[in-house]
Amino acid sequence: MTLLHWATISPFLLAILIPFLYKYLRSIHTGWFVLILPVVLFIYFINFLPITSNGDVVKEVVPWVPSLGINFTVYVDGLSLLFLLLITGIGALVVLYSIYYLSKKTEKLNNFYVYLLMFMGAMLGVVLSDNLIVLYVFWEVTSLASSLLISYWFHREKSTYGAQKSMLITVMGGLSMLGGFCLVYVMAGTFSIRELIANVDLLTGSTLFIPAMLLILLGAFTKSAQFPFHIWLPDAMEAPTPVSAYLHSATMVKAGIYLVARLTPVFGGVPEWFWILSGFGIITLFWGSLSAVRQKDLKAILAFSTISQLGLIMCLLGLGSASMYFGMGEDYFTLAILAAVFHLINHATFKGSLFMTAGIIDHETGTRDIRRLGGLMTIMPVTFTVSLIGIASMAGLPPFNGFLSKEMFFTGVLRASELSIFSMETWGLLFPILAWIASIFTFVYCMIMFFKTFTGKFQPEKLEVDHVHEAPIGMLISPIVLGSLVVVFGFFPNILAYTLIQPAMAAILPSLLPDGEVFHVDIYHWHGFNAELFMTFGVIIFGTVIYLLMKKWTKLSIYMRERDPLNWFYDNGVSGTISGSQAITRIQMTGLLRDYFAYMTVFIILLCGYTMIKYDAFAIETTNLSGIDPFMWVLTLVFIAATVSIPFIHHRMTIVIVVGVLGFLLALLFVVFRAPDLALTQLLVETVTVVLFMLAFYHLPDLRKEKFTPRFNIVNLLIALGVGGLVTAIAFSSFALGSEANLPTIAEFFIENSKELAGGYNMVNVILVDFRGLDTLLEVLVLGIAALGVIALVKLRMTGREDV
């Protein structure tokens, strides 16, 4: 265990301590203890910056299940470090924010911080793991922790609904991802991502390549809320706001992005990867921005905005993978990767701050509904300023960082439309058009958020809080820090260039980089009068026009309906599955023993019958048979006649007599077949059974004529005939095939040794008590148990206790 490993699991260790700290140090808000850890981790990970910016990596191995190739391998390169800093940095700010957001008196802080630390540790594990299985384990812990956090206020129905939904969707994706990892292991024989990248040619030739890719992408898409799996994210907004800010904007939803970026060196470079990523990415971008416009809840707007921005990043990663196909010559595709990484950072900063300001507004006014808010500009000046910065950045306005990544995104889609591969000449034009429309709607919802919240008339009568005022300073620190980062990255983007962005790009596209060289990263505000700039002008103009016409289109029914129509599929899918399985159970589990017996026998008949037909197993012996004496015909016919008559008897004495006759005839058969001991036992047992029957029948009612429908009788008869026919056929075949095999019986041993070894003349008895005495011992035990059971049944009376 190296320091890196301890750093990965340190949140879990602290999570164990939290309940004690909460219980015994009630006077201090538990969050202060938690705050120490992400700060320390952030400072620790900062120390890796010089290493990764030199292009070096850190790799430490701790064996876990070495026999299966599963090792807890941590691996730090530019991409991991970028995520590590995001997780710990924003984690620290979120914890600080939550200290002021969650009340010490009314909230169950121990639960909250245990879940949050669990999530933080799992997220660190996801981005640090080099081993796919370990990554999967941490991945599922993030799903679990996320669900726990969403249902933090578990007495609210909407919280549990959202938690269940996110759990079902992300775990479905997680499981398919595990399947993809297993396929990768089948192809390459390793779970290590490093070794996979080194042996890519093992995978690309395989037929399992595309299935593995699809399964892994399903995992990444569900986690990162890509279309059509985005529906869980808006419902996850029932979580406390620090959770929404941390999990559902900055970290967890980027786990899918991380996975895609991490596996780009493995799967990138094929058209399918390019098409799926950029296609679904652009659809998500478009759909998310379109849906965000319709929302009336601040957090719901932000949720759809997150979906849309994640689609943008995913699309850029897809476009950038084209550079794997072309190689280094066409370096403007690496620009798409650059834009993706840059926007990843930007989005984490401005979206985190926006969630926090939305939380502040909620906290201070008691509502997040934009129809009830308004005129908060002068009342909450600090919140207003931070929100303005975040919203402007999200809308892609200069001079904030969102503008820079938006410009680079436009460059990416414009270049992509000029591609001549992957049949882009027909569909490529859709990319810039969809991206442009999506940007217009992004601008519109940013304006709605801003103007509806902060301008207009202040409406205190619609608010439940008496006195609305600015938030306490502690709550404002985190959004202010994030807002400043937005400004700093906006004005001086190049401080990130060679410290964070270039190493991350080198990790995403390692094969493109000759030894000792680095990607060229330059981010400028001013590119001259090019197409991208005019697209931005268009966005601003059209966005403003649409916003000004808002009164007209808010009447449309599509605007009135807030919920995503895709929820219909989820809700009906879940309820349909439940009612469907209930219906199947109702049909099949009738509660009648007779039906279950029929299922079993029909199954046996079909299985054995099919096997016999399939392998042509029916055989009948004609030569090696023993002769039939004339009296045997009579005996057998009487036996069969007695058997067949039993179902037709309705008088109880008659049926007892016939069953008795049958038993005695069987004893007679045993005599004929030279089994004196059997005959003796059978006689005795039959006598006792008949006596028992008489005793039991004395107390039971007479046998009524069975009132089945005729059809039912026929089904019963068919089943019975099937069983009988099957037994006869198997008896024929096994006798014939058994005598064909000509194996010697072990009877010779008993005949030779009964006298010598056991000193007895009666071979059957010698076998029972000497050669195979254990059978007899246990058979005696069976009789004893039966006797005790009978006594218990007759004697014990547990009345008055119905359900024992």
Place this chain on the structure above:
Amino acid sequence: MEILMSITVGVLFTVGTYMILTKSMLRVIIGLILLSHGAHLLLLTMAGLQRGTPPLLSLGSEAYADPLPQALILTAIVISFGVTSFLLVLAYRTYKEHKTDDLDQLRGSADE
């Protein structure tokens, strides 16, 4: 002879199965008895029916009937007797408690 016995066994199984599929508890028990008769007879048949004298060494014969299946059947008879007697008493008790021997009326509720 083996073919005739196999058919007899088939008849025993047919009637036994048919009895188990009926409603009355006692018919079900009788069906079980028939099934065990069938199984015993099948065991004996499959070992071959033509060979020699009863398996008693004192007879001093050249060929004996196979003693092993006989020992197996003897064990099986005793066990099935134990089970049958237990079932009979169980049926008796069930009738005393629930006043019915109709299996359709003895079904549990939907959620059991």
